[in-house]
Amino acid sequence: MTTLRARAEQYLVMRRALGSKLETQGPHLTSFVRFCEQRGAAHVTADLAIAWATQTGRGSSDEVYQARRLDTVRIFARHLQALDPATEIPPEDVLPRRYRRIPPYLYSPDEVVALMSAADDLRPGIRAATWRTLIGLLAVTGMRSGEACHLGRDDVDLHAGTIEIVDSKFGKSRLLFLHPSTIIELRDYARVRDEQMPEPRAGTFLVNSRGRPLDNHNIQHTFAALVTAAGIQAPPGRRAPRLHDLRHVFAVATMLDWYRDGDNVQARLPVLSTWLGHVDPKSTYWYLQAIPELLALAVGRLERQPDRRAAS
Template identity: 50%
Template sequence: MAEAAWLLPDFVAFLEDRGQSTVTIAAALAWVKSREGEVVTTVSPRRVTAVRGFTRHLSGIDPDTEVPPLGLLPYRQRWRQPFLYSDADIAAVMAAAETLGPPPRSATYRTLIGLLAVAGLRVGEAINLDRDDIDWSEGVLRIRESKFGKSRLVPLQPTTINALREFDALRDEVVPQPKDPAFFISRTARRLLYAVASPTFRQLVDAARVGIDAPHPPRLHDLRHTFAIRTLLTWYRTGTNVQAKIPSLSTYLGHREPASTYWYLSAAPELLALAAARREGIGKAARP
């Protein structure tokens, strides 16, 4: 409902700009297209879902209301090459957050981006963090029932904990009584929504001119990919037994099984080359 409450006013404003008083399926599709272009993203079906719930209510008032059918915008997950952020890229995007206005908002996005970069969390996991999910003394995050219903503990470096503590103090000072127990809150003092965070991140990336020549625009989720690939690259470069360490990385990332973590071996050419060279070297050593 929180996401619908954010999306529907924009839809109503879109209808008013068109001078349209009755909701139609064509209008719903035109709204999605006007906000996201020709490409169906993960947010597109959620926009239609919000309109669908709204129109089911309206149809009892206005019989001409058209309710979008289920599956109107089916989204099929397609693999795409992740954008790998450099240290300079991440620093530039975090610096761009300073332009977002009041200190609480800029600090929210600066801290969120920094946490995603150094902990490899899914975006939803970071947004769903409550204040009680941070063990300050042990430096550990508790991720509750994330993807596949799995929960896990994520240890952090002391520098990361210090950054989170500074943000926590600032938020307490500016918003002493938030409306949600969330760690990351919006300007309404409620939990930050992905539907708000994603376009804001896009704005920051554009302002920082990060990935302007990339075949696909950088995404928030690519921070997680970058973390995983950097970890594997470091292991290969330092001669670590990667096969033995993969289960640990899989657990840290919250993957259902290590096989999901091996996907990253094909996500970066350098990593694939290192993995192939390591395998070839082991094969030669094993030959009589």
């Protein structure tokens, strides 16, 4: 008899073979299977799924987070029901999912400089150089931190001035073009890296103090320390500044420049979506609602347009 754990493992292998990374869903499903095993359950039931989704390891009471956990089980249950008719698929409306995107912290140019200066105090020297380069790279390209961590040396072409993001989120790849000043900084980093790490243990462009790739999960702790060292604080009631917010800084700065230059922002948003690796422009449109300055510029643009109805 095939166990629930074996079927979950087969399911995860199949999903990954089809291109899904399952960085969050994989661990969640494994946790759910362990939850079932501890209760001696051989089949997935709605009650078990709801109990697991709402009893989070960190005691989170966030309803959206719990609903997402339940979604992981629901998708698996749909697959499993064809193999095990006793499987129950949790209903979609059992947990509220009032999704709310929290506005990002938008670092000022001076704050980005302060973060890079704080990175200079890290030891050993290669760690300081890597962090200074990572912060600057995220701020001027808008790539995801995980994408920067996984960049291979061959992905960074400093002669052509391009960076290729290969098989990133949603299985998409894209090409980023670098400003000449960014190329200079990356060349300086590559020189320092090769001097201090002549035989690194990884082929990634950015390396840690042991010559290995940066860990996208662990670097969040170092960045939090740099935020404190730089004297950056979020306004009361707002989420603490994150490394990922540097991506938002790039997106917002790009759109602000377009508005100020009089460009047709709506027509250019798909370009920015492609650059950022968004699956569709809807994710990019969110910035217009989340950032007051962008919204004010958009409204001002509309108010300056002639009333077409009056002209007709």
